[in-house]
Amino acid sequence: MDVIIRPDAASAEALTAEIIANALRVKPNLTLGLATGATMEKVYQRLADMNKAGALDFSLCKTFNLDEYVGLPAEDRNSYRYYMNYHLFDRINIDKRNTHLEDGTAADLEAECAHYEQLMDEAGGVDLQLLGIGLSGHIGFNEPLSSFSSRTRAVNLTPTTMAQNGPYFDPAKGEKMPNRALTMGVGTILDARKLVMLVTGERKADIIAAALEGPMTSMVSGSAIQLHDDCVVILDEAAAAKLTLKDYYRSAFENDPKWDAYRNI
Ligand code: PGA
Numbered sequence: 001m002d003v004i005i006r007p008d009a010a011s012a013e014a015l016t017a018e019i020i021a022n023a024l025r026v027k028p029n030l031t032l033g034l035a036t037g038a039t040m041e042k043v044y045q046r047l048a049d050m051n052k053a054g055a056l057d058f059s060l061c062k063t064f065n066l067d068e069y070v071g072l073p074a075e076d077r078n079s080y081r082y083y084m085n086y087h088l089f090d091r092i093n094i095d096k097r098n099t100h101l102e103d104g105t106a107a108d109l110e111a112e113c114a115h116y117e118q119l120m121d122e123a124g125g126v127d128l129q130l131l132g133i134g135l136s137g138h139i140g141f142n143e144p145l146s147s148f149s150s151r152t153r154a155v156n157l158t159p160t161t162m163a164q165n166g167p168y169f170d171p172a173k174g175e176k177m178p179n180r181a182l183t184m185g186v187g188t189i190l191d192a193r194k195l196v197m198l199v200t201g202e203r204k205a206d207i208i209a210a211a212l213e214g215p216m217t218s219m220v221s222g223s224a225i226q227l228h229d230d231c232v233v234i235l236d237e238a239a240a241a242k243l244t245l246k247d248y249y250r251s252a253f254e255n256d257p258k259w260d261a262y263r264n265i
Contacts, residue, residue, distance in 0.1 A: 001225065002232040003212060003249040004259070005240045009200040010042070012236045015265045016130070016198045017046035019232065021056050022261075023128045023194070029060040031120075033129030033184075033192050034088075035140075036065065036080045039200055040132060041087055048091035058094040062123050064116075065101040066131075066140035067183035070154060073105050078169055078177070102152065102182035113152040113182055120188070129192035133199050136160040137207050137220035141183035144219045148227070150185030157181060186224045195231040197222075202238040209242035 006012040020043070024030045034040075050056040065080055072079035081101050089099050100119055106112035120126060131139050136158045142150065143158045157179050169175040189195070199208045211222035212233060218224075225231050240246060253259050 002252065004232065004234045004253050005246060005249055006234065006236055009236045011265065012198060012200055012234045013042040014046060015262055016196060016234050017043045018262060018265050019196055020047060020128065020130065021050055024056060024061060027127065028057060031062045031123045031125065031127045033126040034063050034065045034084065035130045035132050036083045037132045039198055043198065044088040048088060051092040058092045061094055062098040063100060064120055064126060067181050068102040068104040069178040070104045070109065070180040070182060071178050078175060104182055109154045109182060116152045117188065126192035128194045128196060129189055131195060131197040133197065133204060133208055133211060133222040134161055135164050135207055137211060137222050139189055139222050141181040142186050142221040146186050146218055146221050148218060148224045149187040151188050152182065152184050154180055154182055186221055190224060190228055193230065195225055195228050197225060197233040199239045200236045202241065204239045205241040208235065208239055213244055
């Protein structure tokens with residue numbers, strides 16, 4: 001695992017966007033795993049800007065998102081399909097038929113999850129999976145005690161996650177956060193050929209330290225990325241505050257030739 005610490009959130013987001021952009025330039029028909037949440041909004045903004053400037057082509061790209069709320073249709077402004085259309089898909093030259101999220105309104109959720117796994121298989125698997133981490137330690141919506149071999153399935157959200165995402169829902173407009181979601185499993189995520197995790201902000205400092213430097217445990221699903229052999233974690237200083245090996249991560253980033261093209265971003 002590589003851990004890269006950038007001075008602020010903007011440079012962490014820029015570096016993340018550049019890694020994704022370069023992967024797409026190397027493989028125009030990349031299968032990209034995508035994540036939602038506040039952390040990713042600026043990354044998508046940067047990718048959309050590159051596309052607009054003619055510097056990045058999504059026409060052959062396929063995408064699979066990590067998760068979706070149960071019960072929210074695409075047109076609901078709190079659904080992750082809505083988020084993805086708004087923040088990325090409607091701003092780039094991607095063929096919407098190549099963009100996938102679980103359907104949280106499916107009558108048979110188990111069949112929907114099996115179908116989603118099948119679609120990923122048929123696409124040849126995910127080349128690069130973008131990840132955040134939640135305050136509960138989740139990747140996707142894999143809450144504590146999710147098996148490291150779990151696959152796409154329906155899950156129950158923890159009080160921590162309900163508190164983290166609840167403020168996006170406006171009760172005055174009749175909005176209520178679902179307490180269930182469909183998510184790629186931890187095992188599904190680990191099958192991606194490359195993992196790129198972006199974590200910013202002081203409030204994530206404890207959980208990311210537990211995930212990266214603590215023991216691997218299903219109590220912190222994000223710790224499962226320690227099992228992956230091609231994984232980079234990009235942090236801002238605030239999120240990196242509780243890491244014990246910061247100096248080592250900094251010198252590795254400065255000295256490793258594979259990061260030569262990324263140091264000035
Ligand atoms: P956030 O969500 O980017 O809104 O903090 C990340 C997550 O919960 O996985």
